[in-house]
Each structure stands twice: as C-alpha cells, then as structure tokens.
Amino acid sequence: MRPVFTNSPVRLGRIPGSLLLTSTYRVSPSRFVQCKRCLATQVNHSAAIPESEDGKERVVILGSGWGGYTLSRKLSPKSFSPVVISPRSYFVFTPLLTDAAGGSLDFSNIVEPVRDPHAKVDFIQAAARAVNLEKKTVLCESTVVRSGVTETPRTHEHERVSEEESATPSMRTIQRAHGWEKGELFEVPYDKLVISVGAVSKTFNTPGVRNNAMFFKDIGDARRVRRRVRECFELAVLPTTTPEMRKWLLHFAIVGAGPTGTELAASLRDFIYNDMTALYPTLKGLPHITLYDVAPKVLSMFDESLSKYAMETMKKEGIVIKTSHHVQGLRWGEPGAEPPYEMDPKRCLTLTTKEEGEVGIGMCVWVTGNAMNKFVSKALQDVETFPTASALLKDGTKPSSDSIKASSSWRIKKAPKVGALLVDGQLRVQLENANGKTAVLQDVFALGDNAMLETGAPPATAQATTQEAKWLADRLNKGDIKNSPPFSFRNMGMLAYIGDANALMQFPAEDNKPPRYLTGRMAWAVWNSAYLTMSMSWRNKLRIGFRWLLNNIFGRDVSRY
The missing domain is CATH 3.50.50.100 (FAD/NAD(P)-binding domain)
Known part of the structure; x- marks a missing residue:
C-alpha cells in the first residue's frame, strides 16, 4: 500500500502499529523481556501509544541538550516512560565544541546519540510547534528529512517560520525548500511535560x-x-x-x-x-x-x-x-x-x-x-483554554469559576525583557492573568536557557542546567516535588581555556572571601581532567583521551570536509 502524507495534525496513537516498525531485531525471548523498553521503535512499545505503559507516567521532554538529555537518563524507568522530542537526534558535549572546531577532536568524539540500546528512553525526531495545556498534548512537526538541523540558521528572524529551518540565504530559497522540507504534523500526549529547548544566538539586530x-x-x-x-x-x-x-x-x-x-x-x-x-x-x-x-x-x-x-x-x-x-x-x-x-x-x-x-x-x-527561540516566544504565549485539571493558584487553591471563564486573559508567565519562561522554585511553568493572579501548572516544567527562576536565576551555563535536570529527576523519582524546598544552584567553580596549554580555574567564593583560583599549566591540567571525566559515555572518554594523545604526537587534524 502506498503511504499517504499529509500536513494536518495526526494523533500518533491512531497510527497502526505495523507502520511504526522501522527495524527488525533478533532478540531471544528472555533478553526481549529484559530490554522491553530498550528499542524505541518496537511495535509493542512506542511513543505513539497514548496510554502510559503499565500505569507509568509519560514524561515528554522537549530538547536533547544538557537539560533534556540529562533528565531523560536520570528518571526512574520503574515509574516513568520518558520520551525525548527534538529536531536533533543527538546530545553535544558543548564544553569541547571549541576543541572540535580547532581540530583537536573529531566531531563524533563529543556527540552522544539520544537513541541508545542501553537507555530506556523513547525518541521522536521532531520540533515542537504548540502545546495544548488543557488536552495535555504537544503538536510536533517531523524534522527527519530537513537540511541545516545541525547548524544555527543564518537567515534573519523575520524570514523564518521557526528557528530550526534550513540555513538558506534568501526568502525565495526558503519558500522553495518548504515544499519538501515541511514535515508531517502530529500530536503527542503527555502526563508530565518538560520544556528544555534551549536558546538561539542573539544578534541585537545588528545589520548583516x-x-x-x-x-x-x-x-x-x-x-x-x-x-x-x-x-x-x-x-x-x-x-x-x-x-x-x-x-x-x-x-x-x-x-x-x-x-x-x-x-x-x-x-x-x-x-x-x-x-x-x-x-x-x-x-x-x-x-x-x-x-x-x-x-x-x-x-x-x-x-x-x-x-x-x-x-x-x-x-x-x-x-x-x-x-x-x-x-x-x-x-x-x-x-x-x-x-x-x-x-x-x-x-x-x-x-x-x-x-x-x-x-x-x-x-x-x-x-x-x-535569545528565546520562536517556540518559547510565540507558541508559548496565550492560553486558549484554562487547564483546570492541572493548574492551581500560587497559594495551592483552585481558581474561581470567573477566572476560569475568562481564560483569554491567562498567559504563560515570562521574565520581562528576556522572555524566558518564569518558573517557580520547583521549576514549574506558571500562568498569569490581567488581574495579577498567578497559577502554577503542576505537570509542566521548564529548565535550562529557556527558563528563569523567579527565586533567583542561576547563570546560563551547562553546569546550572545539568543541576536543574538532576534536581528535577530526583524530585520526580521521589514524588515529593510539591513539598520539596526550591531548587538552589551550587557553584562548582568555573574553567576557561586561554590558549597555548594555559587555562583559568576559579573556585567558588566562601564567606565573602576573595575566590581562590589556579592559572597556567596547572589549571590546564585540571581543565583537561574535568572535561574528560565529565564526558557522558566511556566510549567518548576513551576516544577523547586517545585523540589528545595522538595530537601531541602527530599534531591536530587539518582536513577540510
């Protein structure tokens, strides 16, 4: 049967299971039981199923960066069925991105695939376009066949429908590319939603x-x-x-x-x-x-x-x-x-x-x-229907019927000027209305560069985002998110490489004392050791260490491709 493609929203749960099978695996029966959730494309387990598996809560995670990737690996598989939705099918270890650009590392050395046979995490390669808070669904557009998803777009903001579009130089080219690059639309239901889509580069509208x-x-x-x-x-x-x-x-x-x-x-x-x-x-x-x-x-x-x-x-x-x-x-x-x-x-x-x-x-x-990407700045804006089942006022009570009826006055709360999602101490997304009332969504969270804590925002670093993801995973695993104290960032110090085997390391200040620090070759040794041990997989730890050794013997990679 010839498949039919459409741009209208499709509910994933209604797609026949036979169409979801993309690969064939030979697994023994006992091994299959143990790895029931290892393969995200299995017919008998897929993110397309609306109901959560065995009563587990489905946690839909938007983004595969430091926040989304870390959270997906830290959630308990006994209680949750995490689903990562991202235009990119990998995680990038960004502290070593400069080494890759400088020829010191291969690009594959700093990339971790989201699809992993050892991780009990499902994945859908798509970009989120809208969220229905009342129905608890995310509208997504497939990005499997699309150019430029690994690069920052170079066209101007007003020429793009979304930040993930192809890095093409003219409006005419973009319109022509949309004919085949526009993906199918579908909805993914969630029990809990975590928004960690990151941010885009800020140009301050500088011409060119x-x-x-x-x-x-x-x-x-x-x-x-x-x-x-x-x-x-x-x-x-x-x-x-x-x-x-x-x-x-x-x-x-x-x-x-x-x-x-x-x-x-x-x-x-x-x-x-x-x-x-x-x-x-x-x-x-x-x-x-x-x-x-x-x-x-x-x-x-x-x-x-x-x-x-x-x-x-x-x-x-x-x-x-x-x-x-x-x-x-x-x-x-x-x-x-x-x-x-x-x-x-x-x-x-x-x-x-x-x-x-x-x-x-x-x-x-x-x-x-x-700067905030268009999903955060445009899609996450007004609330069409107030989510009565999942939103409570700041004091923990339900909003009045009058407030609910005037749902058009409710908007997603954002930080002034910056435009980031303004979350409470538990990293929960909030709503606000024209009367100054605030409602807290009990099942929608945000972390990373696209979120800002109203209790005191940590720096926009991978260190802070990782701590937020681990804290949220721990709270969800223990089920004490409502009674837990607010998230608090712990500064573990800062590192910076400054060239010719020299670096800086600043330790956190204590009791208003001047910060302690290291400089030069000693700080460079710490810089190397820290990022080597922080790399996610043992495969890349070994590859990075071996590549650094080869660089000292043969020099850096100077190939052009």
Missing part, C-alpha cells in the same frame, strides 16, 4: 550578522568554522589572490569575549599558529585572530585579577583583544567597496565597528549571548 556571521551552538556550526579556516588558507595561497586580500582572508574575528568566545579564540590560535602555518610556510606572520566585545574586559564572570591575567596571556600568544568595541554591521566584500554586497565566499567580509570603522576579515563567529 544573521545572514553573514557564523554562530557556535551546535556540531554543524563547529564544522563550518573549521572548514572556513581551511578555506581561507587555501584562498590565500592562490596565485590570483592579491596581498591585500590575502591579509583580509587570514584575519579571523570572534565577537563575544565570554567563555565560549574566549575558548574558541584560544583553540583557533593553537590550530592556526601551531598547525596551519606549518602547512603554509609562505603565509607565516599573516594570520591573526581578533576578539571583540562591547564589555571593557574578557570573561567578565571571572574575578577581576583572572580576567586581567587572561587578557595579558592571550595578547602574548598573539590574539588581538579589542574590548569596548561596538559592532555596527557585517557584510560581504572588501572594505570601501560599493554596493551591492553579494555573498561571495571566495572573497573577504567587512566588519564595521564604531571605534575602527571598516575592517576586512575572512570569517566572523558571533557568540554574544542568548
């Missing part, structure tokens, strides 16, 4: 940035950065390249001097100065890296002395640091060129700052901050 800059949040972004570095070197050695264009192509700009921008500059510095210049001896002395930031210093979350040490060390290593600089635009073409400015990767770009004017660069990586 969304279209022309590179971002750094996913594995495809890191691959693109590494490829562009090699591309610029190859373009620079062509006989037809002028000396002036060669200088511009080998100027690599990073905008944003936080931990990610600083570590990326350091990793690219090692890659370019230690490995690439050896392959291109005629270009020696030409490549340089510039780190821009509007703040007066780098790593502003570190102690003043550590920030100063980082700036001095990186300058000695050859990294140009330009703080208190305001980026005003980014376009293709050399400085001083007349419009039109059409995209031409064979040539340089021009970065315009308030302080310097136009500067020619070969690549611009934008790592300045987070």
